[in-house]
Amino acid sequence: MAFEIKKQAKAYDVCIIGSGAGGGMAAKVLSDAGLKVALLEAGPKYDPADPEQQTQLKWPYESPRRGASTTRPFGDFDAAYGGWEIDGEPYTQKNGTQFDWFRSRMLGGRTNHWGRISLRFGPNDFKHHSLDGHGDDWPIGYDDVKPWYDQVDKMIGVFGSKEGIYNEPDGYFLPPPKPRLHELMVKQAGDKLGIPVIHSRLSILTRSVNKDRGACFFCSQCSRGCTVHADFSSSTVLVKPAMKSGNVDLYVGAMAREIVTDASGKATGVSYVDKADMQEYRIDARVIVLAASACESARLLLNSKSPMHKNGLANSSGMVGKYLHDSTGASRGAFIPSLMERKRYNEDGVGGMHMYIPWWLDNKKLDFARGYHIEFWGGMGMPAYGFGFGMEGMHMMDPNRKGTPAGGYGASLKNDYRRYYGSTVGFAGRGEAIALESNYCEIDPTVVDKFGIPVLRFNYKWSEHEIKQARHMHETFEEIIHKMGGIPLGTKPGEETKYGLENPGRIIHEVGTTRMGDDPKRSVLNKYNQAHDAKNVFVVDGGAFVSQADKNPTWTILALSLRASNYIVDELKKQNL
Structure with a gap:
């Protein structure tokens, strides 16, 4: 069950920060493997089937504003707690940058109110540098990810049609x-x-796939959260089943401040602020999994400074925060x-x-x-x-x-x-935008949020x-x-x-801030989403992307998180973490 910590927490096998696509998948896989998991979420618990939170099938006149300006970015009834602007949680810009950063503050994160467009990256999308000379190739290819895409399709459900288009892989x-x-x-x-x-290829059930989820009844209101869980949201499809294992403790209202390391530089836990009492607490864990979103995970790493990580955790390359890019939109x-x-x-x-x-x-x-x-x-x-x-x-x-x-x-x-x-x-x-080192987020040297945590400053140009x-x-x-x-x-x-x-930022597809690569001097993570500098730290959100594609990133975040989570289980069994 969800609860706030009032004292030092028990130790866990894994602490996951963020409950969206990457974090939810990690929680499901790791808890199913029998690991004890702490799942931190900065927002409240959320279930669209809860009568107190349900907005599906409400009439426009039921809004307390009755046509006046909304309190949520996409409308009063939309399942979006958070937005591009959040009171007390600023971010800054420099050099005329106009980057809009969407933060979700709810269990399941952005997966509660996204468009459910569930596209695989194709073979070309992992190797664009080889094709056009721009950016960098991924250290992995489509064949490395295909088995995990297949599992995600079967686990979650996606409708579509087989078209045989080379760079639009069928599922x-x-x-x-x-x-x-x-x-x-x-x-x-x-x-x-x-x-x-x-x-189209959307993660909405046109027929039921298990007893816990109903089929879509075509009300066209997925963005409000589905009361029968027919569409994919991490909160209902991944976190809720993970909680049933008894191996997950969910901490809501937990604003992560930094990752704590020991004298050797190894990550040992997570420091966070409890929003209920504004006090700071710590969770200890053998493995830390960041899934807070590309920019928030970069912020956490950059704020996690220590004698062994003077530029921030996992940042000996200086690449944390760099190569930030969002989908284009017109x-x-x-x-x-x-x-x-x-x-x-x-x-x-x-x-x-x-x-x-x-x-x-x-x-x-x-x-x-x-x-x-x-x-x-x-x-x-x-x-x-x-x-x-x-x-x-x-x-x-x-x-x-x-x-x-x-x-x-x-x-x-x-x-x-x-x-x-x-x-x-x-x-x-x-x-797809080209990933550039000159587009980045960094820690603002003077501004902090209401929790006292240094905020991000953006530099971006199309x-x-x-x-x-x-x-x-x-x-x-x-x-x-x-x-x-x-x-x-x-x-x-x-x-x-x-x-x-x-x-940039308005399409809410930002990726690339903790990118993977074979060269530790030019990347943050290896091909298994594992930090080069701290082997028990993993990043399973869009930050790991070397490049975006002309597709939405969520299905690839899920596949890579599934892949990384299975790797974590294997490495723990081998006592390598």
């Missing part, structure tokens, strides 16, 4: 949901343009006249896209190095103020209105809502490759929109806005 898929009308229109346009549009909406005045029917589906566009081009023929995939939305979901209507300006594009203003009051307003509702679609590109990639995204969006018979909304962004490229 063990559940049946995908049927495409909705706007998705069929995108596919029709893609077929004409030579752009592949395939079933988006555009459109009005599709042929989707106006449709017959009303339930078009909710899963809480995400039923189809998507994987990267389909050869970068050797383009002026930027890495690719992107395209996500898209539309249809007749739950009506909400400002969503799904987009009447502003659309009436000018409606051939039947002849410029007559939309809206007004009473019946005319309702009629226009009905007329335009469901006629908008949106496209979002999510691409390269020309990411900017040109965003331009290509918008060109593709417009091609598809026009082929659908639609009209792009708003103005196409230009060079002055980096073609609508989002600030």
